[in-house]
Amino acid sequence: MREDGRKALEFETRARIGPAWAEGESGRFAVHDPATGETLCEVADCSVAQTESAIEAAHAAWPQWRSATAEARAEALRKLAQAMHANETRLARIMTREQGKPLAEAAGEVRYAAGFIAWAAEEGKRIYGETIPSPKAGKRIWVHRQPVGVVAAITPWNFPLAMITRKIGPALAVGCTAVVKPAELTPLSALALMELAVEAGLPPGVLNVVTTSDAEAHGKAILGDARVRKVSFTGSTEVGKWLVRAAAEHLPRLSLELGGHAPAIVFDDADLDQAVEEIVAAKFRNCGQTCVCVNRIYVQRPVAEAFMQKLAARLEALRVGPGMDPAAEIGPLVDRATFEKVERHVADARARGAKLVCGGQALPELGPTYYAPTLLTEVDHEMLVMREETFGPVAPVCVFDEEQQAIDWANDTDFGLAAYFFSRGVARCFRVGEALEYGIVGINDGRPSTPEAPFGGFKQSGWGREGGKYAMDAYLETKYLSWSL
Ligand code: ADP
DSSP, X not given: OTTTTOOTTOOOOSEEEXXXXXXXXXXXXXXXXXXXXOEEEEEEOOOHHHHHHHXXXXXXXXXXXXXXXXXXXXXXXXXHHHHHHXXXXXXXXXXXXXXXXXXXXXXXHHHHHHHHHHHHHXXXXXXXXXXXXXXXXXXXXXXXXXXXXXXXXXXXXXXXXXXXXXXXXXHHHHTOEEEEEOOTTOHHHHHHHHHHHHHTTOOTTSEEEOOOSOHXXXXXXHHTOTTEEEEEEESOHHHHHHHHHHTTTTOOEEEEEOOOOEEEEEOTTSOHHHHHHHHHHHHHGGGGOSTTSEEEEEEEHHHHHHHHHXXXXXXXXXXXXOTTSTTXXXXXXXXXXXXXXXXXXXXXXXXXXXXXXXXXXXXXXXXXXXXXXXXXXXXXXXXXXXHSOOOSSEEEEEEESSHHHHHHHHHOSSEXXXXXXXXOOHHHHHHHHHHSOOSEEEESOSOOOOTTSXXXXXXXXXXXXXXXXXXXHTTEEEEEEXXXX
């Protein structure tokens, strides 16, 4: 799309159904710039019939795509990953405009997102079967893996590219075709990715992107269509449960990557500078709007004072501003609803006796959804900040005495996605790492996510794993061929 002379910030605003770009049969809906609250552009508002057409296109493209060689599929995906790298700046700018995150973070997400495609392209060549010795003479047991079929990917706004590529990378690599329904707040990145996929030569129908302002109606259409064999969802636990109920009719395979409520524990034998650096990365990345963001911090009493001083100094130095400003480290929250939840959590904590160390207020001079990086102490487990996902730049810190107390608090939640802890004791690292009921545990590490590793949660944080070789299973059926010779 760059060779044809488009400007860096020209957006594709049409949906992609089979071989064609399509205007929305339900009109258009507005995409906002979180930095200003103003409308950025309008995109196609697809009808349910258009989602059904996209499913049909994916279904029609499937036989040929699944019978292509893994190497041919890998080649197409490699080209897509290369195109993403070649267009890093453009993709990052589009993402920052619609989502708000600072440009450097957006560029990092483009690389991360391309990583899922590139990694899956290679792993798609290693979908091995098995032969198993039969208990009966003259019989053979073969185990074969084959693509599940049409995949629907329903994705959130906080990582407008990576949450899509984490699904379509493995899906396409193993021979599935896909319909993507991006979040209504951030459809532009998905459409820009689709443009690159077209240029990379993905055959028509293999990948489709349907944009809509009516997620529920389209969700019903997806779950109500027997041609959709797999639904991979990233988003809220509430919608995840809705999908589970809706899936009862046709029983598509479901992967669910849902909410989190990540604890970070700082033990008295931690390297405090490292703990502060990693916690700031894990808490304030994307303005606190990730499901693996630290939501609550537990610090052991002997180091509590020193840790909080260091953390407060670091937070006060964070530069808040529009994501397009290269100096900004913290951008705006994505929309007013997200902003209001943050305000509610802080007001609730303060009303219940939490002490404000820094931040604690909106920054209206910057725009409608900016919020200062906030540190709260003297918090307890009755407060919303300690019970629910805040999804904002608020760090509540609670002091503990015994190791077991911190583990119990950390595990006392319905969620189990990511947890972090900081310690230099090897025995403690094993002990605590094994005791935490979480799918991802960062040990002295606030940035564990990478395309090579499994990502997913225990308990109500979801079903299944994305990333690495584990991701492939979600898009494969296991077939047993029993041969009598
Ligand atoms: P978040 O809290 O991150 O906005 P949501 O769960 O509301 O999470 O949204 C994640 C994705 O799920 C978005 O693409 C959204 O449009 C979609 N979505 C929301 N409600 C439904 C639904 N009832 N059926 C299918 N998709 C839905």
